[in-house]
Amino acid sequence: MTPRGASGPRRYPVANAAGRGRPAQWDDRGQGPPPGMAQPLDDAQYARLLSFRRALRRFERWSERRAAEAGLTAAQHQLLLAVRALGGPGGPTVGDVAEALFVRHHSAVELIDRAARAGLVTRRRDTEDGRLVRLALTRRGRDRLTALAAVHVEELRRLAPLLGELVEPADPRTTA
Numbered sequence: 001m002t003p004r005g006a007s008g009p010r011r012y013p014v015a016n017a018a019g020r021g022r023p024a025q026w027d028d029r030g031q032g033p034p035p036g037m038a039q040p041l042d043d044a045q046y047a048r049l050l051s052f053r054r055a056l057r058r059f060e061r062w063s064e065r066r067a068a069e070a071g072l073t074a075a076q077h078q079l080l081l082a083v084r085a086l087g088g089p090g091g092p093t094v095g096d097v098a099e100a101l102f103v104r105h106h107s108a109v110e111l112i113d114r115a116a117r118a119g120l121v122t123r124r125r126d127t128e129d130g131r132l133v134r135l136a137l138t139r140r141g142r143d144r145l146t147a148l149a150a151v152h153v154e155e156l157r158r159l160a161p162l163l164g165e166l167v168e169p170a171d172p173r174t175t176a
Contacts, residue, residue: 091134
């Protein structure tokens with residue numbers, strides 16, 4: 001018997017109001033997008049897609065190791081990057097950071113609590129709307145992020161040609 005509210009197994013997550021999950025027009029039989037929505041891939045495209053996904057995972061693991069070498073967790077590194085990138089006039093809010101990190105508000109709060117205890121970020125109430133909590137990097141957080149950002153940009157420059165090749169194969173006429 002199917003549990004109440006369930007309509008059987010789903011092969012794709014259901015799209016929600018925020019647009020996450022599969023497009024609403026996809027069916028649940030694993031048939032993929034409807035005709036005309038996407039062209040079928042050939043074997044070489046599947047191989048490039050796998051290579052691309054592997055390159056992304058390789059970069060992610062590389063990044064996690066660099067963060068650990070700097071004394072940070074990968075989540076703390078992402079938090080510092082989000083606080084810096086979302087800066088703005090008063091600094092990002094907890095909600096801004098949660099959205100950027102694709103986590104729920106309470107998860108962002110827990111991450112911020114740990115980062116604040118580690119001396120990486122500070123909190124302060126917004127001067128115009130006291131309900132909002134704004135974040136800023138401490139000197140320690142800035143220093144760690146600056147060092148990590150430099151090696152990340154360097155690694156991305158190294159990977160850029162590879163990633164471009166994975167999306168669009170080289171023209172054999174130009175690589176003689």
